[in-house]
Amino acid sequence: MDPPSGHAAQLNYPIAVLGGGIAGAAAALRLAQSGMRPVWIAPRRRDTFKPGEHLSGAAIPLLKTLNSDAMLRSEVHRHAHTTYSAWGSDTLAVRNAIAQIEGAAIVLDRGAFEDALGVQAIAAGAERIKCEVTDVRVTDGHWQLDTADGCITSDFIFDATGRKAIVASKFSTRFQADKLSCQYAVFSSPERLEPIPVTLIEAEERGWWYMSVLADQRVVVNFYSDADLPGFDTAALEENAHNTKAISAYLTDYGYGTPEHSSRMSTNSSWIAPAIGAGWVGIGDASAAFDPLSSHGMTTALWSAIEAADAFVAQDRQKMQAYADNVAKGVHDYLTARTHVYRSEKRWEGSPFWARRHGAR
Ligand SMILES: Cc1cc2nc3c(=O)[nH]c(=O)nc-3n(C[C@H](O)[C@H](O)[C@H](O)COP(=O)(O)OP(=O)(O)OC[C@H]3O[C@@H](n4cnc5c(N)ncnc54)[C@H](O)[C@@H]3O)c2cc1C
Incomplete structure (x- = not known):
């Protein structure tokens, strides 16, 4: 052989x-x-x-035990000092790394x-x-x-x-x-340079969104919902992203256009x-x-x-x-x-995605 x-x-x-x-x-x-x-x-x-x-900042002590923490200093990663989240209400709540006991997360x-x-x-x-x-x-x-x-x-x-x-x-x-699945898209760096480097989380009726700016200024946008629910369609991801509130405003403000890459994965x-x-x-x-x-x-x-x-x-x-x-x-x-965490979002208790997470089948 x-x-x-x-x-x-x-x-x-x-x-x-x-x-x-x-x-x-x-x-x-x-x-x-x-x-x-x-x-x-x-x-x-x-x-x-x-x-x-x-x-998560909680990973840093683990990387230290492997003598690997120095690799996080590479300029291809960025420290995530601020995360904004519209979860439970339309208002964007700010989470600052200074208030996190494990320290700032890294966007890799x-x-x-x-x-x-x-x-x-x-x-x-x-x-x-x-x-x-x-x-x-x-x-x-x-x-x-x-x-x-x-x-x-x-x-x-x-x-x-x-x-x-x-x-x-x-x-x-x-x-x-559960049957949670993710559609994601990567948007090229915008023409208008130096977007504020943020991470945003935004709940909506059919699931929730995540957006983060990478160190090279490309943006990653993820939409999470259950794979078996109607409307979970990768072809409509870009259009749906522009129907969000905070994330859509960010993409428009900085001129992020058509995604360079999109796909879907299971995240149950x-x-x-x-x-x-x-x-x-x-x-x-x-x-x-x-x-x-x-x-x-x-x-x-x-x-x-x-x-x-x-x-x-x-x-x-x-x-x-x-x-x-x-x-x-x-x-x-x-x-x-x-x-x-899922039960703390009460705005759409009747929608299939949230009803499942509030105890209904
Ligand atoms: C959309 C999405 C977003 C996420 N966001 C975050 C986040 O923000 N923060 C976070 O901490 N985690 C996040 N996660 C979770 C995180 O990515 C995983 O927990 C992590 O990748 C697990 O690492 P792993 O090495 O166990 O598995 P994987 O990264 O899945 O690696 C598995 C490896 O096994 C190899 N493999 C598979 N089959 C075979 C085979 N037959 N023979 C040989 N090799 C094989 C694959 O090629 C791959 O190299 C996210 C996951 C997804 C899908």
């Missing part, structure tokens, strides 16, 4: 990290920093915009951030294989990972394949709390329980994926990668079990907080 393209002849690895997002890169890095030599398997990153740029260039973490992981000793795993199974106590170029075997797997959770969803149980709240099993652990969205309203997906990806890697390095079953228990507790706390 030929080895998968671009990697060494060795095909059996003690530890395999699957997935090239933040969780995969952080786990590969943490393991390598602890003297392990994980193989890190993930497809080549697509050269398109990856949404999810609001990194997501691709640049993931690339920088990956470069650090490889420099620390992780071996990267750029391919997709098409199937996983256990044979004679070893994982068999099929790829287009052949089979890789491993003794232990970190599943960081995001919402696909290719190992965790096959060997454990997936739960899903879902989780795997238990998040560990014989010879594997789920991390990042492959253990628990949250509503982007929480702005905690990337922070949780970092936290889970570090906790799971440390438990593995210590070869401590109790520590690994404690990790899975903490994931389950985090999901419980998150679901409680999510209910509270």
